[in-house]
Each structure stands twice: as C-alpha cells, then as structure tokens.
Amino acid sequence: MALPPGMLPEIEPVSRESTAAVIARQLRDAIMTGALPPGTQLGETELASRFQVSRGPLREAMQHLVSEGLLRSERHRGLFVIDLEPGDVYDIYAARSAIERAAMIRAVRGGERERVADVLAQTVAEMATAASEDDPSALSTADLRFHEALINASGSKRLVRMARTLLIETRMCLTALQSTYQRVEERVEEHTKLIQALRDGDEETALALLDSHMEDAVQRLAPGTSLIEGHAPPVPGNA
Amino acid sequence: MALPPGMLPEIEPVSRESTAAVIARQLRDAIMTGALPPGTQLGETELASRFQVSRGPLREAMQHLVSEGLLRSERHRGLFVIDLEPGDVYDIYAARSAIERAAMIRAVRGGERERVADVLAQTVAEMATAASEDDPSALSTADLRFHEALINASGSKRLVRMARTLLIETRMCLTALQSTYQRVEERVEEHTKLIQALRDGDEETALALLDSHMEDAVQRLAPGTSLIEGHAPPVPGNA
DNA sequence: CCCTCTAGGATTGTCGACAATTTGCGTCCC
DNA sequence: GGGACGCAAATTGTCGACAATCCTAGAGGG
Numbered sequence: 135m136a137l138p139p140g141m142l143p144e145i146e147p148v149s150r151e152s153t154a155a156v157i158a159r160q161l162r163d164a165i166m167t168g169a170l171p172p173g174t175q176l177g178e179t180e181l182a183s184r185f186q187v188s189r190g191p192l193r194e195a196m197q198h199l200v201s202e203g204l205l206r207s208e209r210h211r212g213l214f215v216i217d218l219e220p221g222d223v224y225d226i227y228a229a230r231s232a233i234e235r236a237a238m239i240r241a242v243r244g245g246e247r248e249r250v251a252d253v254l255a256q257t258v259a260e261m262a263t264a265a266s267e268d269d270p271s272a273l274s275t276a277d278l279r280f281h282e283a284l285i286n287a288s289g290s291k292r293l294v295r296m297a298r299t300l301l302i303e304t305r306m307c308l309t310a311l312q313s314t315y316q317r318v319e320e321r322v323e324e325h326t327k328l329i330q331a332l333r334d335g336d337e338e339t340a341l342a343l344l345d346s347h348m349e350d351a352v353q354r355l356a357p358g359t360s361l362i363e364g365h366a367p368p369v370p371g372n373a
Numbered sequence: 374m375a376l377p378p379g380m381l382p383e384i385e386p387v388s389r390e391s392t393a394a395v396i397a398r399q400l401r402d403a404i405m406t407g408a409l410p411p412g413t414q415l416g417e418t419e420l421a422s423r424f425q426v427s428r429g430p431l432r433e434a435m436q437h438l439v440s441e442g443l444l445r446s447e448r449h450r451g452l453f454v455i456d457l458e459p460g461d462v463y464d465i466y467a468a469r470s471a472i473e474r475a476a477m478i479r480a481v482r483g484g485e486r487e488r489v490a491d492v493l494a495q496t497v498a499e500m501a502t503a504a505s506e507d508d509p510s511a512l513s514t515a516d517l518r519f520h521e522a523l524i525n526a527s528g529s530k531r532l533v534r535m536a537r538t539l540l541i542e543t544r545m546c547l548t549a550l551q552s553t554y555q556r557v558e559e560r561v562e563e564h565t566k567l568i569q570a571l572r573d574g575d576e577e578t579a580l581a582l583l584d585s586h587m588e589d590a591v592q593r594l595a596p597g598t599s600l601i602e603g604h605a606p607p608v609p610g611n612a
Numbered sequence: 613c614c615c616t617c618t619a620g621g622a623t624t625g626t627c628g629a630c631a632a633t634t635t636g637c638g639t640c641c642c
Numbered sequence: 643g644g645g646a647c648g649c650a651a652a653t654t655g656t657c658g659a660c661a662a663t664c665c666t667a668g669a670g671g672g
C-alpha cells in the first residue's frame with residue numbers, strides 16, 4: 135500500500151504555515167522594502183480587515199514582530215514600525231559583524247567550503263545581474279542574500295535566528311539611506327574576495343575582509359562612527 | 374503646581390507591564406530553573422485557568438516564547454518546552470561566544486572600563502557567596518548574571534536582545550547537566566581574571582580568556598565537541 | 613491475531629463582542 | 643485670552659464560544 139519510493143516527491147500539507155506566520159511574513163516584507171516606512175502606526179482593526187482575518191491571528195503576528203524588534207509596542211497606544219536612528223545603524227552593524235564573523239569561522243573550518251563558496255558565488259552573480267540592469271533594490275536584495283547564505287552555511291540554528299532580524303534591519307537602512315555612494319564594481323569585488331578567501335580556507339584574510347566590509351558600510355551609512363574604533367555613536371539611542 | 378523636584382522619586386504607572394509579559398516572564402523562569410522540564414507539553418486551557426486569565430493573553434505570551442526559541446510549536450498539536458540535544462549545547466556556546474566576544478570588545482574599548490569591572494566584580498562576589506553556602510543554583514544564577522552584565526555593559530540593544538535567549542538556554546543546560554565537575558575556585562578565578570584583563574584594557578587577553586572559558590564549558594557539557602576545532606557535534610541536530 | 617476503519621474526546625485555531633485606557637477637542641472658569 | 647477640566651471617539655486589552663484539526667481507543671473484518 136505504500137507508495138513506491140521516489141514518487142510524489144516533496145508533497146506537503148496543504149497549509150503548512152499558520153495564518154499568523156503568513157501575515158508576519160507579509161508585514162516583514164512590507165517593512166523591509168519600505169512600503170511601511172519607519173514610524174508608521176499599524177492599526178489592528180484596519181489591518182485585520184485588509185488581511186480578511188480576525189484580530190486574533192493578526193495580533194499574534196504583530197507580537198511576533200515586536201519580539202523580533204521590528205515593531206515597538208506602546209501600551210494602549212498602538213504598534214509602530216521602529217525608526218532607525220544613527221546609533222541603531224552602528225548597533226546593527228556591530229551585531230552583524232559579531233554574527234557573521236562567527237558564521238565565517240564555522241564555514242571556513244567546516245568541511246564544505248567549496249559547496250558554500252559556490253552558493254555564495256551564485257548570489258554575487260545575482261548582484262552583477264542586478265547591477266547591469268541598474269536595479270538598486272534587486273542589488274540590495276542579492277547583497278543580503280549573500281550574507282544570509284553565509285550565515286545559513288554556518289549550520290547554526292541560533293546564528294540564523296538572530297541574524298534574521300538584523301538582515302531585515304539592514305535592508306531598512308539601505309532603503310532609508312538609498313544612496314550608498316558605493317560603486318557597484320567595488321561592492322561586487324568585496325564579496326568576490328570574501329568568497330576566494332573562504333575557498334582558500336584562509337580564515338584570517340576572510341575575517342579581515344569581513345571586518346573591513348562592515349566598517350565600510352557603517353562609515354558610509356553613519357558617517358563619523360567606526361566599528362574598529364569602537365567609539366559610541368553621536369546619538370546615544372541605546373540602553 | 375509642579376511638584377518640587379526631587380520628591381516622589383521614581384513613580385511609575387500602576388501597571389507598567391502587560392499581562393502577557395508577566396506570564397511570559399513567569400514561564401521563562403519556570404523553564405530556566407527546570408520547573409518545566411524539556412519536552413513538557415503546555416496546555417493552553419490548563420495554564421489559562423492556572424494564571425486566572427483568558428487564553429488570549431496567554432497565547433500571546435506563548436507566541437513570544439516560541440519566537441524566542443524556548444518553546445516549539447507543532448500546529449494543532451500543542452506547545453512544548455524545547456529539549457536540548459548535544460548539538461544544541463555546542464550551538465548555544467558557539468553563539469554565546471560570538472555575542473560575548475563582541476560585547477567584550479565594546480566594553481574594553483568603551484570609556485567605562487572601571488565602572489563595568491566593578492559591576493562584574495559584584496556578581497563574582499555573589500558567586501563566591503553562593504559557593505561558600507554550597508548553593509549550586511545560586512552559583513549558576515550568579516554566573517549568568519556576570520555574563521548578562523557584561524553584555525549589558527556593551528550598550529548594544531541588539532546584543533542584549535539576542536543574548537537573553539542564549540543565557541536562558543545556558544541555564545537550561547546547567548540545570549539539565551547539573552554536575553559541572555568544575556571546582557568552584559576555578560570557576561570564580563576564571564571570571565576574576567576576565568575582570569582583571571578588562572580593567573587593564575588588555576583586549577587580547579580578555580578575548581583569549583573568554584574563548585577558553587567557553588571552550589571549557591562546552592567540553593564539559595558536551596564532551597567530544599570543541600569550539601576552537603569547529604568540528605560539528607556528533608548529533609547533527611541543526612539545520 | 614493483526615490490521616483497518618470509525619467514533620469519541622481533547623486541543624488548538626479563529627471569531628465577534630465587551631471592557632479598559634488613552635488621546636484629542638470642546639467647554640468653562642479665571 | 644490662557645489654562646484646566648471633562649467628555650467623547652478611537653484604539654487596544656480581554657473574554658467566552660464556536661469551528662477545525664489531530665490523537666486515541668475501540669469495534670469490526672480479514
């Protein structure tokens with residue numbers, strides 16, 4: 135009675151995702167791409183009617199995003215999309231640097247360097263395509279996919295989980311401060327060199343390149359602050 | 374009409390915490406201390422009657438813990454306390470190592486080394502007290518408070534947020550594998566040396582001590598795995 | 613004796629309505 | 643005219659009930 139093995143590959147339950155998860159993902163994308171700009175208030179009633187669901191599942195999705203740090207909740211006031219201050223840009227990249235450094239170490243020391251490098255190279259190819267088509271949004275997307283892939287390659291559930299929010303916030307930064315002023319060739323080249331170092335198993339170089347990659351970004355997005363210097367950002371927006 | 378400044382210090386709203394947050398904190402503590410052992414199923418109806426609230430706020434608290442990674446949700450099945458496999462121990466400490474390394478860097482390079490060192494020294498004093506009273510639970514609590522304080526000292530919202538779950542999971546590890554086999558003097562000494570390096574502004578030493586601290590712990594809790602070697606744990610419980 | 617199918621119970625998912633709290637505006641008094 | 647008070651609208655917080663889904667135990671047939 136059992137079906138012959140190999141048939142019907144990858145059949146999944148009709149609804150493998152909960153309603154709240156679907157809503158959360160949609161809101162995430164909207165926040166990430168800037169469709170919901172920072173500071174926007176999200177009314178439960180309005181969104182519920184928009185998504186054609188009750189307020190219950192919608193509230194769950196909101197709470198999820200709150201705990202992820204993408205929304206801030208003011209009691210009896212409402213839910214708002216977080217707005218990123220200069221200090222947050224510094225904070226985001228400092229945290230990303232920590233996470234991606236760890237991921238890179240595990241990727242280099244793991245036994246799948248070549249395979250990981252190939253995956254990363256593919257995202258760089260996407261970057262090149264986006265660049266040639268002069269599509270800044272696709273370029274940023276591919277850029278983030280590179281880093282996402284790197285972290286996935288670490289094989290660490292927790293690094294992946296922690297990085298998700300950080301990458302979304304990074305996307306918000308890139309969307310808000312759309313003018314990156316960086317030449318696309320340079321942007322592609324930095325990632326390419328990173329891949330090469332990984333392929334060579336040259337951990338020291340890879341980490342150094344990663345640090346400089348982050349430092350470049352933070353100095354471009356939040357001028358006057360520096361990761362390697364470590365001095366606090368001008369606006370002390372952190373706890 | 375304005376009250377004289379300095380009077381009524383620190384007056385706060387009567388209910389500064391949401392109901393869901395209170396419940397979440399209680400469940401967190403219960404999970405952390407082992408009152409809710411890994412694998413336990415949490416029935417919504419039962420908990421709702423226990424907390425004397427409706428299922429709405431309770432569900433919110435649960436969702437919060439799910440997104441934090443302390444609970445896993447199986448659709449239409451129920452919510453369960455996560456159970457830590459050997460691979461998770463490795464993963465937790467690898468992630469902690471990344472976070473605390475970054476925090477240490479910011480603490481050393483920040484301008485408040487002495488003040489931070491004093492705070493940390495206080496938690497070590499707590500450890501010594503707990504050790505003298507032969508209270509392993511209090512000892513672990515103080516240990517975690519040390520690391521929590523270190524991360525708080527970094528001043529990074531995101532490092533703090535990411536570390537919260539990791540420290541709770543660490544506590545779960547320590548509770549599950551209660552026998553640490555480590556001499557308390559050694560345990561106190563490691564932290565003391567860490568503080569001294571921080572006080573001296575000796576970043577390199579501090580980071581080395583931190584790495585070795587983590588390596589010690591992971592080898593004790595999950596024998597056969599190693600952070601510095603980077604080889605995957607025996608049970609590939611990760612994605 | 614074992615497998616299959618079915619009915620029951622239990623749990624989660626979803627919904628609509630009510631209650632509590634906050635904010636903004638209008639009014640009144642000084 | 644300025645400030646404080648109070649009311650009303652809107653929004654979130656909470657609740658109880660209904661619907662959908664899943665596990666389990668039991669009967670029936672092979």
